[in-house]
Amino acid sequence: MLDPKLLRSDLANVAARLARRGYALDVDRMKTLEARRRELQTRTEELQAERNARSKAIGQAKGRGEDIEPLLAEVSDLGERLEASSSELAEIQAQFDAIVTGIPNLPHESVPSGQDEEDNVEQHRWGTPREFDFTVRDHTDLGALYGYLDFELATRLTGSRFAVMRGPIARLHRALAQFMLDMQTRQHGYEEFQVPYIVNDDSLFGTGQLPKFGDDLFRLEGDQNYYLIPTAEVPLTNIVRDAILKADQLPLRMTAHTPCFRSEAGAYGRDTRGMIRQHQFDKVEMVQVVHPEHSYEALEEMRGHAEAILQALELPYRTVLLCTGDMGAAAAKTYDLEVWLPSQNSYREISSISNAEDFQARRMHARFREQGQKKPSLLHTLNGSGLAIGRCLLAVMENNQQADGSIVIPEALRPWMDGIEVINAPD
RNA sequence: GGAGAGGUGGUCGAGUGGUCGAAGGCACCGGUCUCGAAAACCGGAGCGGGUUCACGCCCGCCGAGGGUUCGAAUCCCUCCCUCUCCGCCA
DSSP states (O other), rough: OOHHHHHHHHHHHHHHHHHHHTTOOOOHHHOOOOOOOHHHHHEEEEEEEHHHHHHHHHHHHHHTTOOOHHHHTTTTHHHHHHHHHHHHHHHHHHHHHHHHTTTOOOOOOOOOOOSSSOOOOOOOESSSSOOOSSOOOHHHHHHHHTSSHHHHHHHHHTTTSEEEEEHHHHHHHHHHHHHHHHHHHHOOEEEEEEOEEEHHHHHHHHHHOOTTTTGGBBBOOSSEEEOOOSSSSHHGGGGGGGGGEGGGOEEEEEEEEEEEEEEOOGGGTTOOTTTSSEEEEEEEEEEEEEEEGHHHHHHHHHHHHHHHHHHHHHEEEEEEEEOGGSTTTTOEEEEEEEEETTTTTEEEEEEEEHHHHHHHHHHHHHHHOOOOOOOOOHHHHHHHEEOOOOOOOOHHHHTOOOOOOOOOOOOOGGGGTOOOOOOEEEE
């Protein structure tokens, strides 16, 4: 959420910056609503003040044993006028809020303008895609070869876009998760969390999925407004909702391994084959809660924390700076890491690292108190995948495959695989 | 799931429907005292919003949302949460 004060004082400039990411702010409507709001709020508060004063006077008169009938007569229509004014104010306020809560974050000045992923800017590449002297299989074929990865079974159990992993592939999946968690906690200073996989609507509002992107979420039956988490970013970031931290507690570095559930309502028809785009996938997530002055250092740092995983696994990747049109609504700046997939002969997203600045903090009322400062100020929040485990699994499978369909386990991962070096056909 | 008791400021804890944003204790900050500290004493302190050049003034907030009333922390309704006992379960 943007600062409502900024929307009042610098509307034209805000609109211009939003236009850069393709968001058309209705400036005239905002001006009209704001003028109306101001008028109604002033009047409502005046009426409230009058009510308070008169009620107090009635109480005092009664205390002195005086006749309060005349005083009551004086306030007879006050309630109605107040009700009329305040309900109209609530109406205007609701319209204003509906717009404000739907406005995306302002892009950082270093973010290139652009429409979609075509306009993203590659920052650098790491590793060299391997040359194969045989025809590469994609992970779906590799998994099917020995029955370690079964999409048809998952379809029978549930429906489309789910996977069943078994034996060594299931084991590899677990190893990846453990490996990533251990790296983030032991080497990068994150605290490990185990969080609910179901959250309420307040949490989803806080991180910005609601109210606008509810279609991408799985909502639970019942009247509790419960949703399956689309990412651990939601529970982890909301840990600081409604909190006022002390400056010396910062930065907070949190990580968690969770499943993520996405209905991907807008993405049907894309990546229908394999486990690139699933309704359920596991991810190790990193979240940082930092002092506003340090959030861009933290962004670079987190990018490094995610890259370190890919480097350790010896997976070729490239780093991409997202353009304004490809960023999520909460992000001011986002890097994507894209891993090399031989079967697609291209790089595919495996991690996304964003600085939300105070966008989420404002929605969550997440603040901190600067040493010696009276007023609390908003924190900055960042999140990044470190990494998406399903996609990492398929990247390992495809990049490390051999002619017979066996898969070499990356060196760094072997301690988490009981020393298994190659995934072969079952005995 | 059944029965009961509760949700008040950083914390503990008062609060007959009327000057209550709310006593008091603790913790906290500033000051006096002290070589320094402790103790004692004095004082200050919540969050959000509106308005003002500013001092300030005003509004809202006692789990959440409704309602009754001139007036609600206090009365009524719905929901959420916590605790105790029983049952069930991992």
